[in-house]
Structure formats: structure tokens, C-alpha cells
Amino acid sequence: MRYRVLVSDPLAEEGLDTLKEFCDLDIKTGLTEDQLVDIIGDYDALLVRSGTEVTARVIEAGKRLKFIGRAGAGVDNIDTEAATRKGIIVANAPEGNTLAATEHTMAMMLALARNIPQANASVKKGEWKRSKFMGVELNEKVLGIVGFGRIGREVAKRAQAMEMKCIAYDPFISSERAASLGVEMVTLEDLFRRADVITVHTPLIKETHHMINAGAIATMKDGVRLVNCARGGIVDEKALADGIASGKVAGAALDVFESEPPTDSPVIGLEQVIVTPHLGASTVEAQKNVAISIANQCISVLSGGSAKYVVNAPVVPMEQQALIEPYARLAQKMGRLLIQLIEGRLEAIDVTYGGEAANLPNTKFITRMILKGMLDPILQVPVNLVNAEFVAKERGIRLSETTTEEAQGFRNIITITARTDRMTETVSGSVSSPNRARIVSIGGYMTDLTPTGHVVISRHTDKPGVIGKVATILGRTNVNIAGMQVGRHRPGEEALMVLTVDSPVPPEAMEEIKRVDGIHTAKYAEI
Numbered sequence: 001m002r003y004r005v006l007v008s009d010p011l012a013e014e015g016l017d018t019l020k021e022f023c024d025l026d027i028k029t030g031l032t033e034d035q036l037v038d039i040i041g042d043y044d045a046l047l048v049r050s051g052t053e054v055t056a057r058v059i060e061a062g063k064r065l066k067f068i069g070r071a072g073a074g075v076d077n078i079d080t081e082a083a084t085r086k087g088i089i090v091a092n093a094p095e096g097n098t099l100a101a102t103e104h105t106m107a108m109m110l111a112l113a114r115n116i117p118q119a120n121a122s123v124k125k126g127e128w129k130r131s132k133f134m135g136v137e138l139n140e141k142v143l144g145i146v147g148f149g150r151i152g153r154e155v156a157k158r159a160q161a162m163e164m165k166c167i168a169y170d171p172f173i174s175s176e177r178a179a180s181l182g183v184e185m186v187t188l189e190d191l192f193r194r195a196d197v198i199t200v201h202t203p204l205i206k207e208t209h210h211m212i213n214a215g216a217i218a219t220m221k222d223g224v225r226l227v228n229c230a231r232g233g234i235v236d237e238k239a240l241a242d243g244i245a246s247g248k249v250a251g252a253a254l255d256v257f258e259s260e261p262p263t264d265s266p267v268i269g270l271e272q273v274i275v276t277p278h279l280g281a282s283t284v285e286a287q288k289n290v291a292i293s294i295a296n297q298c299i300s301v302l303s304g305g306s307a308k309y310v311v312n313a314p315v316v317p318m319e320q321q322a323l324i325e326p327y328a329r330l331a332q333k334m335g336r337l338l339i340q341l342i343e344g345r346l347e348a349i350d351v352t353y354g355g356e357a358a359n360l361p362n363t364k365f366i367t368r369m370i371l372k373g374m375l376d377p378i379l380q381v382p383v384n385l386v387n388a389e390f391v392a393k394e395r396g397i398r399l400s401e402t403t404t405e406e407a408q409g410f411r412n413i414i415t416i417t418a419r420t421d422r423m424t425e426t427v428s429g430s431v432s433s434p435n436r437a438r439i440v441s442i443g444g445y446m447t448d449l450t451p452t453g454h455v456v457i458s459r460h461t462d463k464p465g466v467i468g469k470v471a472t473i474l475g476r477t478n479v480n481i482a483g484m485q486v487g488r489h490r491p492g493e494e495a496l497m498v499l500t501v502d503s504p505v506p507p508e509a510m511e512e513i514k515r516v517d518g519i520h521t522a523k524y525a526e527i
């Protein structure tokens with residue numbers, strides 16, 4: 001069966017061509033939310049730009065949806081929380097349009113300083129008003145950059161070339177990193193106080209919504225100029241209009257608006273405000289980049305792989321993949337085994353990374369693989385890397401992750417303890433080489449089990465005859481025993497037996513095994 005992919009905003013041909021080879025592609029732009037809700041149930045993936053609002057309703061109706069791709073950077077038009085709940089991967093293409101947005105910011109800043117759009121309109125009307133459009137130089141002015149990420153940094157480089165003094169505010173970037181680019185990191189208050197021009201380059205999130213508001217504007221320099229090529233909503237348009245009316249703000253350049261198109265924004269009609277219709281990413285080069293990136297990520301996810309820029313799941317960087325993969329594979333198998341060994345209502349899962357495993361760069365990813373291994377087989381909802389933690393939390397399962405140098409004689413060890421309202425069970429595993437991983441203990445008893453295939457795991461009193469009786473039952477049921485290990489702490493006390501078998505063990509045989517004199521518990525599991 002070929003996958004069906006819906007593209008609901010204009011995407012460059014280069015990306016569409018790649019997709020067409022892989023899936024059945026429908027391109028339907030300009031859909032209302034209701035129209036999207038009506039059709040989304042037929043699709044495995046949805047690819048958008050900023051024009052489509054991917055709401056919780058749309059996601060709920062997307063019964064087959066596995067992937068939502070954003071051909072660009074900002075994902076504020078996608079309800080990622082709703083997608084996460086449903087285990088749908090959301091990815092973006094954040095690098096492809098960085099330079100396009102940067103150059104647009106520079107163009108807007110220069111146009112603002114020299115009144116170019118206003119002068120252009122005036123000349124085209126037949127006027128010749130040279131003194132009306134007196135501008136200011138950017139040379140030696142202070143540029144305040146709010147948000148020093150990909151675009152903020154590229155803007156700084158170009159502004160420095162024009163001899164502007166760049167200062168920046170970004171709570172998640174170190175002063176050293178900024179200093180290495182010749183940029184001074186300052187507080188937001190300082191930035192507002194010192195900058196001649198302020199340009200914002202943050203995502204639109206709770207913390208940045210109306211970051212540029214009336215209170216902030218009041219603390220800025222008289223005659224400040226504002227540029228927003230990031231997201232509408234970072235600047236409070238009403239406060240900006242008031243700031244311009246009072247003369248506090250000399251002008252503003254806006255590519256993005258609180259509501260797009262900005263039909264009733266108070267700033268649109270103002271002479272001092274220059275605007276473009278969200279064109280930051282609209283270059284041939286950027287559109288080609290983001291379309292190809294999102295098409296490739298979509299194909300990879302639908303083919304069972306991962307995506308490079310997933311925004312709602314932990315991502316393992318390429319350079320870590322070879323290191324992490326054997327642990328992740330083992331962890332999922334351990335989780336799968338453990339869930340089959342426990343009884344009762346699962347209340348808590350504790351994961352301990354010991355020895356070299358404690359220093360792994362991405363234990364969060366491995367822990368999610370454990371949750372996937374444990375929860376996916378038993379729940380109706382698909383559990384994957386995206387929603388594993390959410391699903392556990394929703395079910396009230398407490399999750400803890402600890403690290404320790406202690407590795408119990410192994411180079412590395414991962415121990416998972418599951419607590420239910422009736423019991424506690426533990427499984428430990430270790431990776432000895434990229435291709436060799438073992439389950440090294442169950443319930444505190446040493447074992448050496450390849451994590452694959454069918455197993456019978458029992459606890460019994462260590463006395464003659466018990467093992468023989470179990471073997472006889474399996475033989476009678478035509479189940480061949482491929483391997484046997486018995487672990488015990490002291491002769492005559494409880495022992496743990498792990499039998500690897502070549503085929504599934506019928507439930508009746510398991511019942512019979514449980515009735516054998518000396519057997520305490522017996523479980524059949526598929527790993």
C-alpha cells in the first residue's frame with residue numbers, strides 16, 4: 001500500500017517531486033479548518049508552511065496521521081502537544097530558510113532607516129519630495145537583537161559589516177558564545193535602554209508573547225526603530241501603534257502579524273510602519289531547501305526511520321547514533337520482557353544507568369525506548385518515542401532515571417525495576433559490543449540471555465526433580481528447549497530458571513508448569 005501525503009501550503013517542486021516517487025500526493029491549499037478536518041483522516045502525513053493551522057481538532061481527525069512536517073522553522077501554527085499525545089511525529093526544516101529570513105531582516109532594517117517603501121510609493125504617484133524622506137544611518141548605531149539563535153546570529157554578522165554595535169539578549173546562549181562573535185550579551189532591560197534599532201528573532205511562545213509591549217516601549221530610547229521578521233504576537237501591535245502616535249517609536253518594519261493577513265491591525269495604516277506579507281522565507285533558494293528537507297524527513301518517518309529535526313521527541317544526533325543504538329535496542333527488549341513478567345497495576349518504573357552507561361549522552365532517548373517496549377504491547381494507543389513519556393504520565397506511572405558508577409562487574413549495565421500494586425520485578429542488561437547485548441540478571445539472579453525469541457522464566461525451590469518435570473511438560477507439548485540457565489543465591493533456596501524455547505508455549509502447558517510441586521511462579525514471554 002502506498003502512503004498518502006497531503007500538502008496544504010505551497011511547497012517547492014523539488015520537494016514535491018521527491019515525494020511523488022514515494023507516495024500518493026495531494027496538494028490542496030487554502031483549506032478551512034473544517035475542510036481539513038473532513039479529509040485529513042485519509043492521510044498518513046501532512047506537510048504545511050505557516051498558512052495552515054494544524055489544530056487539535058485536525059490532529060484528532062487524523063486517524064492515520066504519523067507525521068506532520070513544517071517546511072520552515074516556526075511550528076507555532078501546529079498544536080504539537082495534541083500531536084505528541086497521539087504519538088504523531090512533528091518535524092520542521094529550520095536551517096533551510098535562515099539566510100532568507102536574515103537577508104529579509106537586513107532589507108527591512110535598511111528600508112526602514114531610509115524610508116524606501118514610502119519614497120518609492122511617492123515617486124510612483126508622480127511626486128518628488130526629497131526632504132520628506134530624510135533618513136538615518138545605521139553606521140555606529142546600536143542594534144539590539146532579541147533571540148540570538150540561527151537568524152539572530154546571522155543578522156549580527158551582517159550588521160557588524162555595516163559597523164553597527166550589536167548587543168543581544170537570549171537567556172539560552174552563553175555570553176562567551178556571543179563574545180566570540182563580537183556581540184555583547186545584555187539583560188533585556190539594558191537592551192531596551194541602549195538600542196537604536198531592536199530586532200526580534202525568538203520563537204512565539206508563552207514567554208515571548210507581547211515581549212515588546214507598552215511597558216517595554218516606555219523604557220526604550222526615544223526614536224527607537226523596531227523590526228519583527230520573526231513572529232506576529234512578539235510585538236503588541238496596539239502598544240506599537242501607541243508608541244508611534246506618541247513619537248516614542250520612530251518607525252517599525254514588520255513581516256509578521258498577530259493575525260495574518262492583518263485585516264484590522266492598528267499599525268497597518270501608519271506611515272511610519274513598513275510591511276511585507278510574511279516574506280522572510282520566500283526566496284527560491286530557501287523554498288527549495290525546506291521543501292527537500294521536509295520531503296526527505298517525511299519519507300524517512302513513513303518508512304519506519306526517524307527525522308532529523310523532530311520537535312516533539314528526543315533526537316539522537318547523527319554522531320551519537322552508533323553509540324546509542326545497541327543500548328536503545330537492548331532497552332526496548334528489556335522493557336518488553338519485563339512487562340510480561342509482572343502482575344498487577346503498574347505504578348512506577350525506575351531505570352538505573354550504571355558504569356559506562358551512566359555517561360551515555362542520551363539516556364532520555366533510551367528510557368523512552370524502555371517505555372515503548374513496556375507499554376506498546378499492552379495498550380490500544382500506539383506508544384512510540386514521541387508519546388512514551390506522556391502515555392506513562394497519563395496513566396499515573398511514575399518514572400525515575402538515575403545514574404551510578406557501579407556496574408556490578410560489567411562495563412555497563414542498565415537496570416529496570418517495575419513496581420506494581422502486587423510486586424516488584426527487575427531486569428538488568430549490558431552491551432558488550434555493538435552487536436552483543438545480553439540480559440544479565442532477572443529479579444536479582446544472574447543470567448546470560450540473548451534478548452530475542454521465546455522464553456519460560458520460573459522461580460522454584462532448588463531441589464531435585466523440579467527442572468525435569470518442567471522439561472517433560474514442554475517435551476510432551478512438542479516445545480523444544482534450546483537453552484537452560486539456573487541462577488540461585490544459595491543451594492536449597494529459591495532459584496530462577498530461564499528456558500529458551502524454539503516455539504511459543506501454549507497456555508495450558510504454562511498452567512501445568514505452574515502446578516509442578518516446588519514451582520513458585522512461571523511466565524512465558526516473547527522478547
Ligand SMILES: NC(=O)C1=CN([C@@H]2O[C@H](COP(=O)(O)OP(=O)(O)OC[C@H]3O[C@@H](n4cnc5c(N)ncnc54)[C@H](O)[C@@H]3O)[C@@H](O)[C@H]2O)C=CC1
Nearest residue numbers: 073074101147148149150151172201202203229230280281
Ligand atoms: N518571517 C519569516 O518568514 C521567518 C520567520 N522565522 C522565525 O524567526 C524566529 C527565529 O528563528 P531561528 O533563528 O531559526 O530560531 P532559533 O531557534 O535558531 O533561535 C531562536 C532563539 O530564541 C531564543 N529564545 C527563546 N526564548 C527566548 C526568550 N524568552 N527571550 C529571548 N530569546 C529567546 C532561543 O534561545 C534561540 O536562541 C522564529 O520565530 C521563526 O519562526 C524563521 C524563518 C522565516
Ligand SMILES: O=C(O)C(=O)COP(=O)(O)O
Nearest residue numbers: 049050051072073074281
Ligand atoms: O519558517 C518560518 O518560521 C516562517 O515563518 C516561514 O513561513 P512560510 O513557510 O513562508 O509560511
